[in-house]
Amino acid sequence: MSYDYLFKYLIIGDTGVGKTCLLLQFTDKRFQPVHDLTIGAEFGDRVVTIGGRSIKLHIWDTAGQETFRSITRSFYRGAAGALLVYDITRRETFNHVASWMEDVRQHVTHNMSIILIGNKCDLVRKRAISKDEGEMFAKQHGLLFMETSARTCQNVDEAFIETAANILEKIQNCVFDVSKESPGIKIGYSCPRGEIGGRYGTITELGGGCCS
Incomplete structure (x- = not known):
């Protein structure tokens, strides 16, 4: 399929926050509650x-x-966007968000679009971090924010698409110069080379991905 x-x-x-489940839900529209731990990426x-x-x-x-942290860092370079995920039922995963964010920003461009994701919001009775607390942290650090549930699909597509919209807006505002090789961004075959600017409007989607 061609793309712009x-x-x-x-x-x-952190491990166990639902990163793989979010990916599977977004790309394959399926929830896999039990799977092997990700090794590398x-x-x-x-x-x-x-x-x-x-x-x-x-x-x-x-x-x-932590064992694979050095391997993980090798994937940071050349990324335009990141979903930084914590589990709303596990306080320690939220406490580690600042460390993950610092790690990323040491290895990528400061223009990277990062969305903070509070995953497993379907587990209301087990909630340990309030939505307001997540929103406040995101606002203080200049991040986008959303709560998701990979199990029920709540806000999964929206999280990926909102981050993409933020990157596209930066392209249109010349934060990224796509006439050069901007980190994590490539111009596709169907994008008219002289039509990079212009504000975007409504968001629709093609293809599909749902996990907690």
Whole structure:
């Protein structure tokens, strides 16, 4: 399938927060509650449409264990967007968000679009971090924010698409110079070379991905 732009994404965060489930839900529309721990990184992709532009997302789901941290860092370079995920039922995963964010920003461009994701929001009775607390942290650190459930699909597509829309807006505002090789962004075959600017409108989607 032809596309206007390709964006490289990362999914990062502690082990067990649902990173792989989010990827499978977004790319394959399926929930897999039990799976092997990610070793290094896993990959998925999907094409979405934002304001008439076809955007192909190349998504790397990275391991959360400290053992694989050095391997994970090798995937940071050349990424345009990241989903930084914590589990709303486990306080320690939220406490580690600042460390993950600092790690990413040491290895990527400061213009990278990062969305903070509070996953497993379907587990209301087990909630340990309020939505307000997540929103406040995101606002303080200049991040997008959303709560998701990979199990029920709540906000899964929206999280990936909102991040892509933010990257596209940066392209249109010349934050990224796509006439050069911008980190994590490539111009596709169907994008008219002279028509990079212009504001996007409504968001629709092509293809599909749902996990907690």
